[in-house]
Amino acid sequence: MSLLTFENKEGTLTLMVDGNVLSTNIKALREESLQLINGEDPSVGPWDTLVVDVTQAKMIDSTGLNFLVFLCRFVKKKQARMGILVGSASVQKSLTFVRLDRQANITLVS
Amino acid sequence: MLLTQPSSLASSGSPKKGTVLLIDDEALILESSKDIAELLGYTAITANSVSEAERILTQEGTRTFDCVVTDYKMPTKTGLELLEWLRQFDPNLSIIVSTGYAGHKDVASMLRHGALDVLNKPVPLDVMRIALDKGVKKTNDLREQNKQRHSILQVAEVYQYLFQLHGVIDSPQADMCFIPMHQAGGDFVIMDETVRRRLLMVADVSGHDLDSAYLSAYMQGAATGLLKGGYNPARLLRELNHFLLEKWNARGFEDFADGVNEASVCCLLVEMNRSTGRVVLHNNGIPEPVYTRPNGRSETQGVRGCPLGLYDEMDTEVMELPGTDGEILVWSDGLEDFAREVQIASEALAYRLLNCANRDAQIDLLKEAEDDVLVVRFRLKDSFDQFRPIVLFEAHGGQAKDIDSIEDFWSRSITYALPDISEDALYGILLVSREGFLNAIRHGCSGDPEKKCSIQMHYHPSFSTFRIVISDPGQGYDDTYLVDEEPDLEQERNSGLILMRNFPDHVNIERRGATVIMDFYLKKPENLEV
Structure with a gap:
């Protein structure tokens, strides 16, 4: 079962994560994401902005944060931009603790 | 017209199988029914109308009769009306309706209103025999159950009195919750205090019936008397074991219908x-x-030992507590079973029960419990508040894969014990617990299923402080890892430590990080009551 859905609208690729981002599902999530962002899937199309939508995540643990950091580094190498949509102040707090707010635009969607 | 006067009841001999009231407006059928009932061994009283039956039942009392057989269709009032009237006064008295006219709807209506059976007229002898035997038995069974229920309520009153007598309720030294499954049960608690010692006795008598309740009441009295007489615990236990083996269990219990022996x-x-x-x-x-x-910090003390009353040789687990202050939490099997049923930690259930505003709230929480539930918190010194356990959990090094279900268990336990905890606080607690516990499993236990690590969650109600202590058998590592200020984004692995450093209000480490203590200062909940 897929953990991700995506949408590419005028070069803004949005990855929508369905649920928590935790050590127990991170491997599959990482593989699915890589296939979408590294050009392996022709249906994705070109993009210059990556938005990761984790509004459905009630919890993101350290491996989940590491995964977001990995995406930030990937996007930076590609010289693209990145945004993260979160669904709770607590999740936003976690991202801020690991300074992801300095790497990407974080938006709290209430 | 009344065919047989009720006053004849007083002068007649003892009924062989019971007394039945027969109602029909047709004299010949009524007389025939009476003959059949008497032939079958019953004393039969007759009435030719519902009004007459109501008068007899009111005058003689419904308990005079063991079964009522009424015609359905009669002038002025029907058998259904009699049924409705009688249900108000005696729900235990069986009513059988006989009819030659009723359709399916009428039959359904009569059964819905509590008729035991609906018979087609004319009623053959063998059908009447089966119906009357069944009706009388049902009445007797219900009356017996009612009598037992009444007895249990009386025992329950004695129970409450004994608890008060033995100084447990309202004692400053102890908090207690005891909710028996059937009003009265087999669990009991005694507190006894002399100049030299303070003593708490918690007991759970097997079974849930009146027999258990009587044994429990007897043992409470016996234990209290023996303690007052100077018996020490070992001697008291020997005496109780001897009593159970040689006296109580030596009775002829094998005759009991329920097989309890x-x-x-x-x-x-x-x-x-x-x-x-x-x-x-x-x-x-x-x-x-x-x-x-x-x-x-909590420790589970010793092993259970063997219950009293089973063997001459007693297998008592005796141990000294490794401290002289703090609290002891004791519960009976029923609490563990119910906690397992609702998938929370026993400590969380105990905390919530002992924090309930009143007994009704405790009963409400335990309405699905299938056993007596007893929990006692006993203070060793005269202090009222301290850290109290919410979750005490152990895992082995091979359980990293189970972390999601483990976290769910913590979450359910915390929200059960502290129903007013904020979502933010719960998020932080669960996140750092997960991070710390995964570290303990993966690094402290090196993923080895033979090694164990633990997490303890406690709450201090006066300070509104939630304390998490995670310990593993490892050597720890860098003492400074929790005071590192700047996260290194190129080093993905330190994110968990950053979360553990930042989410709690206070963090401390012992044994070079093999034990981590994290405190969350929760805003004091306005109402912790159920």
Whole structure:
């Protein structure tokens, strides 16, 4: 079962994560994401902005944060931009603790 | 017209099988029914109308009769109206309706209103025999059950009195919750205090019937008397074991219909020497008590030992408590079973029960419980508040894969114990617990299923502080890892430590990080009551 859905609208690729981002599902999530962002899937199309939508995540643990950091580094190498949509102040707090707010635009969607 | 006068009841001999009231407006059928009932061994009283039947039942009392057989269709009032009228006064008295006219709807209506059976007229002898036997038996069974229920309520009153008598309710030394499954049960608690020692006795008598309740009441009295007479715990336990084996279990219980032939008693005695503060536990079958130090560290004490009443040779687990202050939490099997049923930690259930505003709230929480539930919190010193356990959990090094279900268990337990905890606080607690516990499993236990690590969650109600202590058997590593200021984004692996450093209000480490203590200062909930 897929953990991700995506949408590419005028070069803004949005990855929508369905649920928590935790050590127990991170491997599959990482593989699915890589296939979408590294050009392996022709249906994705070109993009210059990556938005990761984790509004459905009630919890993101350290491996989940590491995964977001990995995406930030990937996007930076590609010289693209990145945004993260979160669904709770607590999740936003976690991202801020690991300074992801300095790497990407974080938006709290209430 | 009344064919047989009710006054004849007083002068007639004892009925062989019971007394029935027969109602029909047709004299010949009524007379024939009477003959059949008497032939079948019943005393039969007759009435030719519902009004007449109501008068007889009112005058003689419904308990004079063991069954009522009424015609359905009669002038002025029907058998259904009699049924409705009688249900108000005696729901236990069986009513059988006989009819030659009723359709399916009428029959359904009569059964819905509590008719035991609906018979087609004319009623053959064998059908009447089966119906009357069944009706009389049902009435007697219901009356017997009612009588037992009444007795149980009386025993329950005695129970409450005994608890008060033995100084447990309202004692400043203890908090207690006891909710028996059937108003009265087999669990009991005694507190006894002399100049030299303070003693707590917690016991759980097997079974849930009146027999257990009577044995429990007897043992409470016997134990109290023996303690007042100077018996020490070991001698008291020997005496109770002897009584159970040689007296109680030697009765002819095998004759009992329910097959009960053995009684056993689980029993824990906590004895504190008041001059030295030394505390010794004597356990015969009670779940291992939890000893909690004031600083929020808990230890499960010893093993259960064997219940009393089973063997001549007693297998009592005796051990000394490794401290002289703090609290002991003791519960009976029923609490563990119910906690397992609702998938929370026993400590969380105990905390919530002991925090309930009143007994009704406790009963409401335990309405699905299938056993008596008893929990007692006993203070070793005269202090009222300290850290109290919410979750005490152990895992082995191979359980990293189970972390999601483990976290769910913590979450359910915390929200059960502290229903008013904020979502933000819960998020932080669960996140750092997960991070710390995964570190303990992966690094402290090196993923080895033979090694164990633990997490303890305690709450201090006065300070509104939630304390998490995670310990593993490893050597720890860099003492400074929790005071590192700048996260290194190129080093993905330190994110968990950053979360553990930043989410709690206070963090401390011991044993070079093999034990991590994290405190969350929760805003004091306005209402912790159920």
